[in-house]
Amino acid sequence: MFNFTVRPRRLFGPGRRWVIAVPLLWLTLFFLLPFGIVLKISLSQAAISIPPYSAVFDYANETLNIILTFGNYLFLATDSLYVSAYWGSVKIALLATVLCLLIGYPMAYAMARAPAHWQLVLLLLVMLPSWTSFLIRVYAWMGILSNNGLINNVLIWAGLIDSPIRMLNTNFAVILGIVYAYLPFMVLPLYANLTRLDVSLLEAASDLGSRKLNTLLRVTLPLSKGGIIAGSMLVFIPAVGEFVIPELLGGPSTLMIGKVLWAEFFHNRDWPVASALAMVMLAILIVPIALFHRYQSRELEE
Amino acid sequence: MRKSSFSGVMLIAGLLFLYLPMLVLVVYSFNSSRLVTVWAGFSTRWYFELMRDEQILSAVWISLRIAFFSASMAVCLGTMAAFVMVRFARFRGKTALSSMVTAPLVMPEVITGLSLLLLFVHMAQLIGWPEDRGMVTIWIAHTTFCSAYVAVVVASRLREVDLSIEEAAMDLGARPLRTFFQITLPMIAPALAAGWLLAFTLSLDDLVIASFVSGPGATTLPMVVFSSVRMGVSPKINALATLIIMAVSLATLMAWYVMRRSESRRRQAMLQDMTAGR
Numbered sequence: 001m002f003n004f005t006v007r008p009r010r011l012f013g014p015g016r017r018w019v020i021a022v023p024l025l026w027l028t029l030f031f032l033l034p035f036g037i038v039l040k041i042s043l044s045q046a047a048i049s050i051p052p053y054s055a056v057f058d059y060a061n062e063t064l065n066i067i068l069t070f071g072n073y074l075f076l077a078t079d080s081l082y083v084s085a086y087w088g089s090v091k092i093a094l095l096a097t098v099l100c101l102l103i104g105y106p107m108a109y110a111m112a113r114a115p116a117h118w119q120l121v122l123l124l125l126v127m128l129p130s131w132t133s134f135l136i137r138v139y140a141w142m143g144i145l146s147n148n149g150l151i152n153n154v155l156i157w158a159g160l161i162d163s164p165i166r167m168l169n170t171n172f173a174v175i176l177g178i179v180y181a182y183l184p185f186m187v188l189p190l191y192a193n194l195t196r197l198d199v200s201l202l203e204a205a206s207d208l209g210s211r212k213l214n215t216l217l218r219v220t221l222p223l224s225k226g227g228i229i230a231g232s233m234l235v236f237i238p239a240v241g242e243f244v245i246p247e248l249l250g251g252p253s254t255l256m257i258g259k260v261l262w263a264e265f266f267h268n269r270d271w272p273v274a275s276a277l278a279m280v281m282l283a284i285l286i287v288p289i290a291l292f293h294r295y296q297s298r299e300l301e302e
Numbered sequence: 303m304r305k306s307s308f309s310g311v312m313l314i315a316g317l318l319f320l321y322l323p324m325l326v327l328v329v330y331s332f333n334s335s336r337l338v339t340v341w342a343g344f345s346t347r348w349y350f351e352l353m354r355d356e357q358i359l360s361a362v363w364i365s366l367r368i369a370f371f372s373a374s375m376a377v378c379l380g381t382m383a384a385f386v387m388v389r390f391a392r393f394r395g396k397t398a399l400s401s402m403v404t405a406p407l408v409m410p411e412v413i414t415g416l417s418l419l420l421l422f423v424h425m426a427q428l429i430g431w432p433e434d435r436g437m438v439t440i441w442i443a444h445t446t447f448c449s450a451y452v453a454v455v456v457a458s459r460l461r462e463v464d465l466s467i468e469e470a471a472m473d474l475g476a477r478p479l480r481t482f483f484q485i486t487l488p489m490i491a492p493a494l495a496a497g498w499l500l501a502f503t504l505s506l507d508d509l510v511i512a513s514f515v516s517g518p519g520a521t522t523l524p525m526v527v528f529s530s531v532r533m534g535v536s537p538k539i540n541a542l543a544t545l546i547i548m549a550v551s552l553a554t555l556m557a558w559y560v561m562r563r564s565e566s567r568r569r570q571a572m573l574q575d576m577t578a579g580r
Contacts, residue, residue, distance in 0.1 A: 015478055016390070023383035023449070024395055027402040030446040034417030037424055051423050103319075106312035113309070120561060122313070124554055129320050131503045132550045135524050135531070136543040140323040143330065143535045148340075150326060183320065233408060241410020243510055248531060258412045265416065265514075275420070278413045289405060296404040296454075 035282070042275035043068045053271050072276035081255070082277070086284065088255040092171065093239035096178035100186040100235045101228065103179070108190035108227075109220075112197070123191065130184040138177050138248050145173055145249070169251030177245040182238070186231040193227025194220075226295055233292035237285055257281055324547055331540035348541040355538065358526055365506055365523040368437055372444035373501035377494055379445065380452025380501075385482075387453070388460040406450035415514030418443045422515060435517035443515045444508060448501035455500060459493030460486075499553070 044067075045054040058065040076082045111122045129137060144150045145167040152164035167173055197220065205215040221228075243258035250256065257277060265274040334345030352358060383403055387396070406414065422432055422439050432439055463486065471481045487494075509524035516522070530536055 019382055020386050020390065020393060020395070020399075023379050023386065023453075024399050024402075026379055026449070027383075027399065027446065030418065030421070030442060031402050031406060032398075034421040037420045038413075038417045041420055051427075103312065103316055106309040107316040110309035110313035120558065124558055125317055126320070128550060128554050129324065131500075131554070132324070132547050133507050133524070133527075133543070135507070135509055135527055136327070136539070136546060137324065139527075139531050139535070139539060139543070140327045142531070143540075144323060144326060146535070148337075153340075180319070180323070183316070187316075237408040238410055241412050243412055244528070258410060261412050261416070271420070274416060278416050281410065282413060285410070289408060292408055293401055293404045296407075297400050299458075 038275045038278050041272055042072055042279045043070065044272050045069045045071070046270050046272050051271065052269050069272070072272050073280070075273065076276055076280060082257075082260065085255040085257045085260045086280070089240045089242075089257040090284070092175055092178070092256065093236050093242075096175050096182070096239055097186075097232050097236040099175065099179045100183055101232060104183055104186035104190055104231060105228075108187045108194055111187070111191050112194035119195075126184050126187050126191075134181060135244060137181055138245055141173065141177055141180065141249060142168060145176075168249065169254075171250065171254055173249040174246050174254055174256070177249045178235070178239050178242065181245065182235040185234040189230035189234065190224065190227040193224045193230075197223055226298070229291060230295045230299075233288050233295075237288050237292065240285060241281055324543075327540050328544045328547060331537060331544040333537060333540075336537060348537040349545075352538050352541045352545075357521075358523070358538075358542065361521050361523040361526040364437065364520055368440050368444060368520075368522065369502045369505035371441050372448055372505040373498045375441070375445040376448035376452045376501040377498045379449035380497060381456050381490075381494065383449065383453040384456035384460055385486075388457050403450050403453045406447040407454070409447075411508070411510035412514075414447060415443070415511040418446075418511065419514040434519075435515055436520040439515040439517070440512050440520060440522065443511050444501075444505040447511070448504050451500050451504060452494075452497035455497040456490060456493045459490045463489045499557075503550070 040056050041053055044056045046052060047054045054067070054069075056067060058067065107126070111119060111126070114122060142149075146152070147164040147166065147168070149168065151167065152161075155161045156164065201219055201223070202215055205219050206212075210218070241258045241261075242256060243262050246254045246256040246259045247262075250259070261274050261277045261281070264270045264277060330341075331348060332344050332346065333341055334347060335342035383399060387400055387403070390396070418439075419435075422435055426432060467489075468481055468485050471485045472478065476484070507524060508522075509528050512522050513525060513528075516525070527539060527542065530539055
């Protein structure tokens, strides 16, 4: 590891540049650049044309006219619908993340402490649902929660209730759906982190007379901070922009920004407002994304 | 598990929580009634109706093709990105590359979908391509976010691989490209397979991004399922769900069998490959 900076250059002479260029160019063109375009469109005006927005840069008579419209952002800030949609998304995502952590942490802990030959089976069991289909797993809850669904039918049959409880199309259903869909992504980084935990530290704590709960709170939890952050971000960030779950499980009162953006884009065909919504969402999420990136790159460099 | 029975109970409860809804889906796919929620006897009629549904069948075929090509391209791009991040020392753009590899893992789909659509619209205006959106634009979109997942999976494996074997090959005069294909590639092959499968399932499953960048000609399976599910529960979708769950379970069982047979060191490495995925 001493001549780390020298070796690669020797190893990968002229071809090196190409190996770097291909993924860098692809991701710049298809991931980074599009954000610039979203920013541009968010500063244009909706127009009845194809595509449905006004030009931002206009070159005519040897002059370049740049017309920036900040109206879309002003519109978002003043209309209470959008403000409460952002607030609602963050609130629901936060609640779901905390619930995921409360369920996922003990699961990951038990997996990491399980006998070695069981760990692979348990890991596959936790991950398998996420490899099936997101859409279908959300759909499963529609049949369970609806007014004539499984839970209500069973409760009525048992004589516990007379009329069905409304569970589908509520915020409760949305949070349940997010917890259900994203739980594997919470357990995975926690498990990866907890398996690397040095058991001798726990033994040392117990030898020094620390109680189990005390060890958990003051040794295990701080040591698994990285896994907690990674898992929470893997749930929270996508959940804020979630569209499928509030659309299928939520009701008319469920205000989430992903659903609003979808409606602005597909139903109102207001591309500039949809772009502004995306930019503001990105601004809200930039700190969590940076936090996640810091953890991930630390993982990659270890 | 013996030390902490609470976490053991939570693990079992968590697994039940994950699997019971899927079990309900499977059970009701064999219900003869159109009302998914009322049991009216065993029947396989919905599977036959599913097989006769032209719209679903053609969507399956489109989705499988897109997923195959997206996964294949994502493995190429993702492996290159992983190789650059793990094997190359600092260079200009390394931070940018690593950010662009981790950000798609968490980026909300509506943002990715919208931004790519706007890019395609702009490109069409500027250079006249892509003329109309469809399978190719979905392929580009899926390749982009899937290659990020592949890069993470492959990078974690690359870090485990003994560098001295590659160095030995090159000291003996093998050119870098030959070293990569004859030495490195066989050693990271399990991670490439895991990355390809992960990318394949991610592409097959994507609704939101595909809805944004798709055109009139290309309706993928999740798009058909979504428009049907929006109207309420339908036993045909339950039958489809059962088939998907069975296929994934079978593939996982096979993967488990392969991993169990391979020596424990390799298994540990593969375990790490998988955990790096998400």
